[in-house]
Amino acid sequence: SQAKLTYGGVARALGFTEIPPRDPKADSMVEGLKVAAECSRMLREKRMKRGALDFDLPEAVVKLDAEGKPITVSKRSGDPGMKKAYQLIEELMIFANESVARWLLEHELPGVYRVHLPPDPKKLDKLAAMCEMLGVDFDVENTQTPKGLADLLKTFATHPLSNVLNNLLLRSMKQATYDVQNLGHFGLASEAYLHFTSPIRRYPDLVDHRIIHAAVGEAEDGGRDQKARRRRIQAVGDMDKLTEAATQSSLAER
Numbered sequence: 001s002q003a004k005l006t007y008g009g010v011a012r013a014l015g016f017t018e019i020p021p022r023d024p025k026a027d028s029m030v031e032g033l034k035v036a037a038e039c040s041r042m043l044r045e046k047r048m049k050r051g052a053l054d055f056d057l058p059e060a061v062v063k064l065d066a067e068g069k070p071i072t073v074s075k076r077s078g079d080p081g082m083k084k085a086y087q088l089i090e091e092l093m094i095f096a097n098e099s100v101a102r103w104l105l106e107h108e109l110p111g112v113y114r115v116h117l118p119p120d121p122k123k124l125d126k127l128a129a130m131c132e133m134l135g136v137d138f139d140v141e142n143t144q145t146p147k148g149l150a151d152l153l154k155t156f157a158t159h160p161l162s163n164v165l166n167n168l169l170l171r172s173m174k175q176a177t178y179d180v181q182n183l184g185h186f187g188l189a190s191e192a193y194l195h196f197t198s199p200i201r202r203y204p205d206l207v208d209h210r211i212i213h214a215a216v217g218e219a220e221d222g223g224r225d226q227k228a229r230r231r232r233i234q235a236v237g238d239m240d241k242l243t244e245a246a247t248q249s250s251l252a253e254r
Contacts, residue, residue, distance in 0.1 A: 003025065008021075009023025009025070014033055014084075019079055019081070037088050051150045052187070055170055056166070059078070094193075098193055100196040101193050105192055111211055112242055113182045113192065113194045114178060115176065116187045116188070117174050118186045119149075119174055119186075124143055127168055127172045131168065136159060149169070175253075175254075177250040211237050
């Protein structure tokens with residue numbers, strides 16, 4: 001954030017692409033960017049091994065007429081190098097969010113978590129029936145874990161209708177929500193996850209920021225007064241208010 005680099009500048013500096021013009025500022029920071037890219041690569045590899053789901057779906061571009069009505073829908077052409085730059089930041093953000101979630105749990109502090117529950121078995125049964133019609137057979141019992149579904153996604157990759165199969169699987173998934181209880185994140189195969197940092201600032205992010213600030217922020221007594229610390233946490237971490245914030249934030253995404 002301090003460097004204010006663009007994805008295109010980072011992708012070009014790291015040699016991921018030749019399309020965007022060079023960014024002198026990104027070029028001057030290339031050694032640090034290389035370290036960040038390697039850390040990101042290692043984090044992604046670890047995340048994929050534990051069973052995180054990776055839906056690689058094409059992005060649609062809708063063209064409108066003068067009256068605002070859609071006239072064509074086409075596939076957005078993406079630069080693989082730019083995708084690597086986006087993934088670099090994505091992995092570091094996921095790692096930061098998981099780290100903060102674990103920290104709250106370890107210190108028994110309240111928080112608003114990003115929760116993604118396992119898919120409904122009935123929806124998986126319907127998915128299996130539709131996949132069978134497309135010539136893809138799988139055992140629903142083997143898809144009860146993130147790793148099992150991730151392995152199924154890999155089998156879709158070589159199918160002529162891979163995009164259709166990926167969309168069918170995506171429709172079988174439950175929608176992620178916010179909750180004051182840590183129930184894990186199925187899609188990320190993460191035991192604890194929240195939105196501490198993200199490209200789009202959300203209210204739950206700010207709530208967690210306030211709780212952390214109340215817990216670690218400097219008090220007038222230098223932090224020695226534990227009663228004052230607890231009062232600060234209670235002021236921003238009231239469970240009824242947190243539950244309401246989580247519920248309203250989830251509804252706002254519908």
